[in-house]
Amino acid sequence: MNRSLVLxxxxxxxxxxxxxxxxAALIAVRQPLWGNDYVAIWGLKxxxxxxxxxxxxSLRPQASWNHPEYPVAWPALLSMTAxxxxxxxxxRVAVLxxxxxxxxxxxxxxxxxxxxxxxxxxxxxVALLPFYRVPIYAGYAEGLLAxxxxxxxxxxxxxRPAGAGRIAFGVILLALAAFTKKEGVLLLLAFLAASLxxxxxxxxxxxxAALLLGVVPWRIWLALHxxxxxxxxxxxxxxxLAKLGTALRVLVEGEIGPNALLVAIGxxxVALAPExxxxxxxxxxxxxxxxxxxxxxxxxxxxxxxxxxxFTWDRLLFPVVAILVVVLAEAVDECVAQPLALTSPIGQATxxxxxxx
Amino acid sequence: MLAxxxxxxxxxxxxxxxxxLRTSLSLARKNWSAGTLTRTLNSPQYKGRVDLAEAALxxxxxxxxSEDVALVLPPGTDPATEFELxxxxxxxxxxxxxxxxxxxxxxxxxxALVPWSALPEAVRAAGERAx
Numbered sequence: 001m002n003r004s005l006v007l008x009x010x011x012x013x014x015x016x017x018x019x020x021x022x023x024a025a026l027i028a029v030r031q032p033l034w035g036n037d038y039v040a041i042w043g044l045k046x047x048x049x050x051x052x053x054x055x056x057x058s059l060r061p062q063a064s065w066n067h068p069e070y071p072v073a074w075p076a077l078l079s080m081t082a083x084x085x086x087x088x089x090x091x092r093v094a095v096l097x098x099x100x101x102x103x104x105x106x107x108x109x110x111x112x113x114x115x116x117x118x119x120x121x122x123x124x125x126v127a128l129l130p131f132y133r134v135p136i137y138a139g140y141a142e143g144l145l146a147x148x149x150x151x152x153x154x155x156x157x158x159x160r161p162a163g164a165g166r167i168a169f170g171v172i173l174l175a176l177a178a179f180t181k182k183e184g185v186l187l188l189l190a191f192l193a194a195s196l197x198x199x200x201x202x203x204x205x206x207x208x209a210a211l212l213l214g215v216v217p218w219r220i221w222l223a224l225h226x227x228x229x230x231x232x233x234x235x236x237x238x239x240x241l242a243k244l245g246t247a248l249r250v251l252v253e254g255e256i257g258p259n260a261l262l263v264a265i266g267x268x269x270v271a272l273a274p275e276x277x278x279x280x281x282x283x284x285x286x287x288x289x290x291x292x293x294x295x296x297x298x299x300x301x302x303x304x305x306x307x308x309x310x311f312t313w314d315r316l317l318f319p320v321v322a323i324l325v326v327v328l329a330e331a332v333d334e335c336v337a338q339p340l341a342l343t344s345p346i347g348q349a350t351x352x353x354x355x356x357x
Numbered sequence: 358m359l360a361x362x363x364x365x366x367x368x369x370x371x372x373x374x375x376x377x378l379r380t381s382l383s384l385a386r387k388n389w390s391a392g393t394l395t396r397t398l399n400s401p402q403y404k405g406r407v408d409l410a411e412a413a414l415x416x417x418x419x420x421x422x423s424e425d426v427a428l429v430l431p432p433g434t435d436p437a438t439e440f441e442l443x444x445x446x447x448x449x450x451x452x453x454x455x456x457x458x459x460x461x462x463x464x465x466x467x468x469a470l471v472p473w474s475a476l477p478e479a480v481r482a483a484g485e486r487a488x
Contacts, residue, residue, distance in 0.1 A: 016368050023371045029385040030376075034400055040444050048452040051422075057452055065440055066447075089393050121360055128367035262366060265359045332360045 006117065013120040017105060020127025025098035027138055029091065038139030041066045043090065046078030050088050056225060068226045071218055073180040074141035093139075100143045101127055104322065107150035111326045113157055113279075114333035122329035126150070126322055132259065132314070141181050142315050146322040148177040149187070153283075153326060171209045178214030183316055185215055186297070187290050194285035203282065233308070234300040243305040247298035250309035255317065266328055273331035280327045287320050402445055409442065409468065413449035416470040425454040425473035432459045442468055 044066055049058040058075060059068055081096055082088040105123040112119045130136040130143075137143075152173040155166055162170075174191075177184035188207040195204035256263055270277060270284070277284065294316055301308045374381055388396055394414075397403065403410040420426055428446055430439060439457050447455040450470075458480060462469055473481065 013364070016364050019368060019371055023374070026381055026385055027374075029388055030381045031384070031388075031401070034402055036444070039402065039448055040440075044448055044451060047448065051452045065443065091388060091393075091396060121364070124364055125367065128364065128371050131367055131371035262363055265363045269359055328360075328363075 009117050010120060013117070013124045016124040017120070017127045020124065020129075020131070021098055021102050021105070024101045024127075024130060024136070024138075025095070027136060028094040028097045031138065034090075035137055035139050037137075041070065042074055042139060042141055043078065043093075045070070045072060045075035046082070046093070047088050049075050050079040050082045055221070059226060067232055069222060069232060071179045071181065071184075071214075073176050074144045077144060097138050097143055100147045101130065104143070104147045104150050107147065107154040108322070108326055108329075110154035111150060111157060112329045112333075114330050115337070117336075118329045118333035121332060122325050125325040125329070129318070129322055129325065132262075132321075137315060137318075140315065142318045145177055145180045145184055146319045148173050148180060148184070149319055149323055150326070152177070153323060167206065171206055171213065174207065174210035175214030178210060179218060183294075183319060185211070186293050187286070187319065188214075190289035190293055191282075191286045193289050194282050198282050198285065200282060233303055234297060235302050236300060238302045239300050241299065243301060244295060244299045246305045247295055247309040250306055251295070251313055254310055255313050266324065269328050269331040269335065273334040276327060276331045276334050280330065283323065283327060287324060290320055291317070397449070406445060409445050410449065412468075412470050413446045416446075417450055420450075420453065420472045422452060425456060426450050427458045427471050427473050427476050428455050429458050429460050429462060429469040429471060431462050431467070434459060446470060 045058050049055070049072065052058065055072070058072060077096065078093045081093045085092045105127040108126040109119040109123040112122045126146075129146075152170050155170045155173065156162060174184075174188060178188050188211050192204055192207040192211070195201075195207065298305055298309055376384075391399070398407055398410055416426060426446075428443060430442065443455060443457055455470075456473065458476065460476075460480065
């Protein structure tokens with residue numbers, strides 16, 4: 001690419017990044033966290049945690065509608081923000097949403113192994129990702145989950161040596177992801193399975209340790225204080241094969257259909273980048289297993305499966321797509337760089353075949 | 358080209374807000390300068406139901422923080438309405454537990470918030486309903 005084109009691409013991506021974060025900030029201040037799940041679940045838990053100062057206190061306003069079994073990393077962050085800003089105010093804690101989005105974009109850029117343009121592309125895509133549907137889910141826990149996962153990914157870039165400290169910090173980030181949403185737990189299980197299937201035994205220790213740290217203590221605490229079922233929305237006895245078909249139909253009609261162009265672009269980019277596929281094999285396997293496991297969970301839902309799938313699919317897939325963005329940016333980089341790699345670097349002597357006599 | 362299309366597709370969605378930019382900016386400015394109470398009463402959550410917000414705020418002042426609150430609704434209220442009314446009152450009464458109870462209400466009253474201890478013993482013994 002020539003210099004002016006590179007500069008144009010960088011400016012366009014930077015502007016896209018700023019539009020994403022700016023719009024998220026505007027929405028946060030325009031309608032501070034009025035979304036359904038924020039009001040009924042996350043904000044309620046956060047406010048109770050802030051006002052009582054105890055984990056047990058956070059369970060006081062619990063009702064079946066606001067899921068006592070949900071982990072509390074996001075409410076804890078909301079509560080800490082309220083403490084730091086001098087009291088509970090939905091508007092002030094709402095500012096966390098654009099801040100987390102900016103952090104996610106930074107982590108995505110750092111996670112990409114490639115050119116500055118590829119990093120900017122990942123950052124811009126992550127910053128624009130919440131707008132795949134309008135209105136956006138302001139105040140939901142998905143933002144924190146995506147940030148934690150992208151932070152872990154940025155920490156473990158394959159071209160840097162992983163010391164004990166960095167591995168431990170990564171395990172903590174993943175444990176926090178499991179402590180943010182049930183999807184975090186499912187992703188770690190998928191990561192564990194992908195590592196084991198790829199016979200990467202040492203790597204498998206990472207999700208295993210994160211699961212032990214992020215899930216087991218919370219489950220024990222819940223059993224002691226709430227006695228609630230581990231999952232209010234699913235039950236082993238509720239399994240039906242037909243539910244899987246319904247969930248798949250809703251996924252295709254509701255998610256893949258309207259986003260067919262983006263899905264096709266993503267698939268085409270990964271198909272065109274064999275080196276990225278090889279390097280990110282475990283990650284892609286993890287995401288594939290996660291989507292399959294997610295689909296399987298709908299077979300066990302105790303709710304109306306069409307309703308359950310329709311109103312959760314987009315949020316359940318959000319962290320996966322945020323991670324996938326990193327892979328796609330690397331794939332773009334590979335596709336763009338490949339033809340250039342065939343030419344010799346400037347200044348290096350190119351062997352010239354002798355002219356036939 | 359593929360990557361540019363993906364970015365452009367998301368960019369259009371980000372720029373195409375559900376309200377004109379001018380309206381969004383005006384609302385953001387009003388929210389930023391208003392107090393918590395004004396913002397709460399003007400939020401879409403309480404659109405057309407400011408009476409409910411006022412009742413919840415009154416109950417918040419009168420009922421001790423350690424006591425549960427009963428959201429009394431007429432018998433036969435459908436679950437979706439129960440949830441909507443619970444969702445509007447519970448955040449204003451945190452950290453109290455808000456429980457839905459179905460009891461006949463005086464003519465013209467759609468809902469009432471009372472301390473849990475003020476309910477008849479038989480109702481309390483029956484325990485909470487859904488929430």
